[in-house]
Amino acid sequence: MADGTFPILSALILLPLLGAGxxxxxxxxxxxxxxxxxxGLAEAALSAALWLGFDATGDGYQFVERLPWLPxxxxxxxxxxxGISLLMIVLMxxxxxxxxxxxxxxxxxxxxxxxxxxxxxxxxxxxxxxALDLVLFYVFWEAxxxxxxxxxxxxxxxxxxxxxxxxxxxxxxxxxxxxxxIVAFRQYAGTFSIPELAARDYPMGFQMLAFWAMALxxxxxxxxxxxxxxxxxxxxxxxxxxSVLLAAVLLKMGAYGFIRFCLGLTPEASVEFAPWMVAAxxxxxxxxxxxxxxQKDIKKLIAYSSIGHMGFVTLGIFLMSxxxxxxxxxxxxxxxxxxxxLFMCVGLVYERSHSRQIEDNLGLGKRLPVYMFFLGLFSxxxxxxxxxxxxxxxxxxxxxxxxxxxWVGLAAIPGALLGAAYMLRLLQRMAWGSPSAASQWADxxxxxxxxxxxxxxxxxxxxxAPGPVLKVMDRAVxxxxxxxxxxxxxxxxxxxxxADLVQAKEAADVR
Amino acid sequence: xxxxxxxxxxELAQGALLLALFGLILARPRQDLALSWLPAAxxxxxxxxxxxxxxxxxFFSGAYQLDACSQFFKAAVALGAALxxxxxxxxPLLDGERRTEYFFLLSLSAxxxxxxxxxxxxxxxxxxxxxxxxxxxxxxxLRGRDPRAAEAGIKYILFGAAATGLSLYGYxxxxxxxxxxxxxxxxxxxxxxxxxxxAVMGMALLLCGFLYKLALFPxxxxxxxxxxxxxxxxxxxxxxxPKLGAAVVLVRFMAVLTxxxxxxxxxxxxxxxxxxIGNLAALAQKDLKRMLGYSGxxxxxxxxxxxxxxxAEGMGSVAHYSLVYVLGNLACFWVICRLSRDGRNLTYADxxxxxxxxxxxxxxxxLAAFSLVGLPPxxxxxxxxxxxxxxxxxxxxxxxxxxxxxxxISIYFYLNLARHCYTVDPEREDTQAEPAGAAGFVLAGAILxxxxxxxxxxxxxxKAGQNLLP
Numbered sequence: 003m004a005d006g007t008f009p010i011l012s013a014l015i016l017l018p019l020l021g022a023g024x025x026x027x028x029x030x031x032x033x034x035x036x037x038x039x040x041x042g043l044a045e046a047a048l049s050a051a052l053w054l055g056f057d058a059t060g061d062g063y064q065f066v067e068r069l070p071w072l073p074x075x076x077x078x079x080x081x082x083x084x085g086i087s088l089l090m091i092v093l094m095x096x097x098x099x100x101x102x103x104x105x106x107x108x109x110x111x112x113x114x115x116x117x118x119x120x121x122x123x124x125x126x127x128x129x130x131x132x133a134l135d136l137v138l139f140y141v142f143w144e145a146x147x148x149x150x151x152x153x154x155x156x157x158x159x160x161x162x163x164x165x166x167x168x169x170x171x172x173x174x175x176x177x178x179x180x181x182x183x184i185v186a187f188r189q190y191a192g193t194f195s196i197p198e199l200a201a202r203d204y205p206m207g208f209q210m211l212a213f214w215a216m217a218l219x220x221x222x223x224x225x226x227x228x229x230x231x232x233x234x235x236x237x238x239x240x241x242x243x244x245s246v247l248l249a250a251v252l253l254k255m256g257a258y259g260f261i262r263f264c265l266g267l268t269p270e271a272s273v274e275f276a277p278w279m280v281a282a283x284x285x286x287x288x289x290x291x292x293x294x295x296x297q298k299d300i301k302k303l304i305a306y307s308s309i310g311h312m313g314f315v316t317l318g319i320f321l322m323s324x325x326x327x328x329x330x331x332x333x334x335x336x337x338x339x340x341x342x343x344l345f346m347c348v349g350l351v352y353e354r355s356h357s358r359q360i361e362d363n364l365g366l367g368k369r370l371p372v373y374m375f376f377l378g379l380f381s382x383x384x385x386x387x388x389x390x391x392x393x394x395x396x397x398x399x400x401x402x403x404x405x406x407x408x409w410v411g412l413a414a415i416p417g418a419l420l421g422a423a424y425m426l427r428l429l430q431r432m433a434w435g436s437p438s439a440a441s442q443w444a445d446x447x448x449x450x451x452x453x454x455x456x457x458x459x460x461x462x463x464x465x466x467a468p469g470p471v472l473k474v475m476d477r478a479v480x481x482x483x484x485x486x487x488x489x490x491x492x493x494x495x496x497x498x499x500x501a502d503l504v505q506a507k508e509a510a511d512v513r
Numbered sequence: 514x515x516x517x518x519x520x521x522x523x524e525l526a527q528g529a530l531l532l533a534l535f536g537l538i539l540a541r542p543r544q545d546l547a548l549s550w551l552p553a554a555x556x557x558x559x560x561x562x563x564x565x566x567x568x569x570x571x572f573f574s575g576a577y578q579l580d581a582c583s584q585f586f587k588a589a590v591a592l593g594a595a596l597x598x599x600x601x602x603x604x605p606l607l608d609g610e611r612r613t614e615y616f617f618l619l620s621l622s623a624x625x626x627x628x629x630x631x632x633x634x635x636x637x638x639x640x641x642x643x644x645x646x647x648x649x650x651x652x653x654x655l656r657g658r659d660p661r662a663a664e665a666g667i668k669y670i671l672f673g674a675a676a677t678g679l680s681l682y683g684y685x686x687x688x689x690x691x692x693x694x695x696x697x698x699x700x701x702x703x704x705x706x707x708x709x710x711x712a713v714m715g716m717a718l719l720l721c722g723f724l725y726k727l728a729l730f731p732x733x734x735x736x737x738x739x740x741x742x743x744x745x746x747x748x749x750x751x752x753x754x755p756k757l758g759a760a761v762v763l764v765r766f767m768a769v770l771t772x773x774x775x776x777x778x779x780x781x782x783x784x785x786x787x788x789x790i791g792n793l794a795a796l797a798q799k800d801l802k803r804m805l806g807y808s809g810x811x812x813x814x815x816x817x818x819x820x821x822x823x824x825a826e827g828m829g830s831v832a833h834y835s836l837v838y839v840l841g842n843l844a845c846f847w848v849i850c851r852l853s854r855d856g857r858n859l860t861y862a863d864x865x866x867x868x869x870x871x872x873x874x875x876x877x878x879x880l881a882a883f884s885l886v887g888l889p890p891x892x893x894x895x896x897x898x899x900x901x902x903x904x905x906x907x908x909x910x911x912x913x914x915x916x917x918x919x920x921x922i923s924i925y926f927y928l929n930l931a932r933h934c935y936t937v938d939p940e941r942e943d944t945q946a947e948p949a950g951a952a953g954f955v956l957a958g959a960i961l962x963x964x965x966x967x968x969x970x971x972x973x974x975x976k977a978g979q980n981l982l983p
Binding site: 071072073074075137140141144145147148152155156162163166167170171174175178179181182185186188189 | 826879883886888889890894895898899901902905906910913914917918920921924925928932935936937967968971972975
C-alpha cells in the first residue's frame with residue numbers, strides 16, 4: 003500500500019462512512035455493534051498501514067491526492083499528511099474501535115444511530131487532519147459538529163440539551179470568521195490549496211486580521227480561557243464515547259489549526275502575537291488547574307484538567323521553538339491517550355455506581371484492584387509523572403518556556419504542580435477513601451480491560467521511548483517553524499536558527 | 514417557426530397547463546380525480562424548461578430575450594412551482610370547489626415569473642410582475658374564514674400596489690431622462706447623480722418595487738405578517754418563487770448599473786441592515802412561518818453580497834444562491850405542511866419528537882435548517898461561499914465580515930428547528946404527520962447534491978452571470 007497509487011487517505015475517510023451505512027442496515031443490537039466494531043478495527047488496521055508507509059525523512063506532504071472539485075473557484079479535493087497529521091489520524095483510528103467497545107453496555111437506546119454517529123465522527127475528524135484545501139478543511143471542520151451535537155443531545159446525561167446547544171453555538175459562532183479568512187486568502191492567492199497558500203507572503207496588516215479571525219475559531223475549539231465554558235458542560239453530559247472523542251481528538255483540532263494555519267499561513271503575525279498567546283496559555287494552565295482542584299464531579303475535574311493541559315499545548319506552540327513545538331505535539335498525542343482513557347475509566351465506574359461524584363466512588367482500591375491500577379496509571383500520566391508519556395511532552399514544553407523566558411517558565415510551573423494536586427487528591431479518595439459503597443461491584447471484565455490496556459501500553463511506551471514519535475514529526479515540526487523562526491529573526495537578533503537546532507538535538511540526545 | 518416553438522417550450526408548457534386547469538374550472542368534474550395529473554404535468558413543465566436551457570434569441574422588438582440567465586431562472590421557477598404544486602395538493606383549509614382555481618392562480622403566477630425572467634424592457638417587466646403578483650393577491654386571503662388571512666391579503670395588496678406605483682413612477686423618470694426602456698440600451702447611458710439626477714432617482718424608485726418583492730430592508734415588514742396570515746401552502750409559494758423573480762430582475766439591473774458604484778454600496782448597506790434586522794427578529798419568533806419570514810429578510814440581505822459585487826461571478830452566485838434558498842425554504846415548508854394536517858400555524862413545540870414519528874421528515878427539516886444556516890455539506894454552504902468570495906473579490910470585505918457575523922447570529926434559531934425534531938420530547942403523543950413523500954426525498958437529495966457536487970448547477974448559474982457581464 004506504500005506504492006502511493008492506492009488512495010489510502012480517501013479510504014480512511016470513506017471506510018467509516020460505509021461502516022455507518024452498514025450499521026444503519028443491521029437489525030439486531032448485536033449485529034449493529036459487531037458491524038461498528040469491525041469497521042473500527044478495519045480503520046485501525048488501515049491507519050497502521052498508513053503509519054508503516056509513511057516516510058519520516060520525507061519533506062512536505064505525503065500520500066497526496068488531488069482532484070478538481072469546483073474548477074471555477076479553484077476548489078480541490080486535496081488530501082495529504084505530514085508527521086503531525088499522521089499522529090492525529092492514527093490516534094483517531096485507534097480510538098474508534100475502543101469507543102465502540104467501551105459503549106458495549108452503556109449505550110442502550112437508538113443503537114444504530116449512535117454507532118453511525120461515532121463512525122461519521124471518525125470519518126470527518128480524519129478528514130480535518132488530512133485536508134489540504136481550505137474549503138475541504140472547513141467542510142470537514144463543520145461537518146463534525148452535527149454528529150457530536152447528536153451524541154451529546156441524545157445519549158448524554160441530564161443536562162444534555164443545554165450542553166449540546168452550548169457546544170454547537172460556541173463552536174459554530176467561533177468559526178464564522180474563519181470562513182471570512184478563507185475567502186480572503188483565496189482573493190490574495192487565487193487558490194484554496196494550503197501548501198500553495200503557505201508558500202506565499204502576505205502583507206502584515208492582512209496577516210494580523212487573518213490571524214485573529216482564525217485564532218478565534220481554534221481558541222474556542224481548544225478551548226482557551228475565556229472561551230472554555232462549553233467544554234465542561236459538553237464533557238460532563240456527553241456519553242463516554244463522546245467524551246473520549248471530544249477529549250482525544252476534537253480538542254486537538256484547535257491545536258492542529260494553530261500549527262497548520264496560524265503558523266503556516268500567517269507566520270509573521272504569529273510571531274507578533276506570540277507573547278499574547280503565551281500569556282493566554284499561562285492563564286489557561288493556571289485557571290484550569292485551580293478550577294479542577296475544586297471539583298466534586300470526576301468528569302468535570304478531568305474536563306478542567308483538559309483545559310490546563312491544552313494550555314500547555316498552546317504554550318508550546320507559541321514558544322516558537324523546536325522543543326516547544328515538539329513538546330506541544332507530544333502533549334496533544336499524550337493528552338489524547340490519557341484523557342481518553344480517563345474518560346473511559348469514569349464511564350466504567352459510572353456504570354457501577356451511577357454517579358460521577360467523587361464521594362459516591364470512594365475506596366475502590368480493595369474491591370476493584372484492576373480498575374484502580376488503570377485509574378492510577380492514567381492519573382499519574384495525567385499529572386506528568388516521570389516514566390509516563392505526559393512527562394516527556396510537558397518537560398519539553400517547560401524546557402522550551404524557560405529558554406523563552408525564565409518568567410514564563412516559572413509561571414507554568416504551578417500548572418504542573420496543580421496537576422499533581424488535583425489528580426492525587428482524586429486518586430487518594432477513590433482508592434482509599436471511606437465509606438466505600440463498592441462492596442457489591444464487579445471488577446473489570448475482559449472487554450473493559452482490553453479497552454484500557456491499549457492506552458496503558460501506549461502510556462508506558464511513549465513514556466520510556468518517545469523516539470519513534472519524535473522522529474515521525476521531526477520534519478513537519480521543522481517545516482512549520484521554518485518561516486516563523488525566520489520572521490522572528492528579522493525582528494530581533496535572537497540565537498541563530500542553527501544554534502537552536504543544535505540545542506534541540508542535544509536535548510534529544512540527553513533524553 | 515417550429516424551431517421558435519421549441520425555444521418557448523417552458524412558457525408554452527406552462528400555458529398548456531393553465532389551459533387544462535381553466536378547462537377543469539369550467540367542466541367541474543369529480544374532485545378526487547380532477548387534479549391527480551397535476552404533479553406529472555408540472556414535472557413536464559420542468560422537463561421542458563430544462564430542455565430549453567440552451568435556447569437563445571431576442572424577440573418582440575428586443576423586449577423579450579432568451580439567454581443563459583433567463584433559462585436558468587425559468588428552470589428554477591419551474592422546479593419551485595412543481596414542488597409547490599405537489600406541496601399544495603392536499604391542502605386542508607380549502608373547500609373542494611375552489612381547489613382548481615387555487616392551482617390555476619398558482620400556475621398563472623409561475624407563468625408570470627417565467628416571463629419576467631426573459632423580460633428585458635421595463636414595461637414588459639412590470640406587466641410580467643403584475644401577472645405574477647395579481648394571482649398571488651387573490652391567493653393570500655384564501656384560507657377558510659380566517660380573519661388573519663384577510664388581514665394578510667389586504668397588507669399584501671396594499672404594499673404591493675404601492676410598490677408597483679413607485680416602480681411605474683420611477684419608470685416615468687427613466688423614460689423622461691434616458692428615452693428608452695430597454696435594459697441593454699440603458700447600459701450605455703449616463704447614471705451619474707451629479708449630471709443626471711432624474712435618471713438615478715427614477716432607477717432608485719424602480720428598484721424599490723423589486724426590493725419589495727425580495728423583502729429587503731426597509732421593504733420587509735409585510736413578509737412575516739403575510740406568511741403568518743396566509744395558508745401554509747400559499748406561504749410556501751410566496752416565500753420562494755417571488756424571490757427568484759426579484760433576483761432575476763435585480764441581477765439584470767445591477768449588471769447594467771455596475772459602473773455607478775453608488776447603487777452597489779447603497780445595496781450593500783441595505784443588505785447588512787436587512788441581514789441584521791431579519792436575524793435578530795427571527796431569534797425572537799415562536800411561530801415557524803414568522804421565523805421563516807424574518808429568515809427570508811435576512812437571506813435577501815445575503816443576496817446583496819453578490820448584487821453589490823457587480824461582477825459576473827457575483828451575479829452567478831446570486832442566481833445560484835436564490836435557487837439554493839428556494840430549495841432550503843421549500844423543504845422547511847414541506848415539513849410544516851406535512852405536519853400541519855389541520856392547516857393551522859405551527860410553533861417549534863409542534864416539531865418536538867418528530868424524529869420518532871417521522872424520521873424522514875425530521876431529517877429533511879434538519880437538512881433544510883443546516884442549508885439555510887450555511888453549514889457544510891449542504892447546498893447552503895456552497896452558495897454562501899460563492900457569495901462571500903465574489904463580494905470579497907469586489908472589495909466588500911466589511912460586507913463579508915457582516916455576513917459571517919450574521920450567520921453566527923442565525924445559528925440559534927435554525928438549530929432550534931433541528932433540535933426540536935431530534936432532542937425534545939413531544940408534549941402530545943397524538944399529533945400525527947403525513948409521510949415525507951417522494952418530493953421530500955427529492956428536496957433532501959437536491960440539498961445534499963448541491964452541497965457535495967456543486968459544479969454542474971453553479972456552472973449554469975455562472976453562465977447566466979457571464980452572459981449579463983461578458
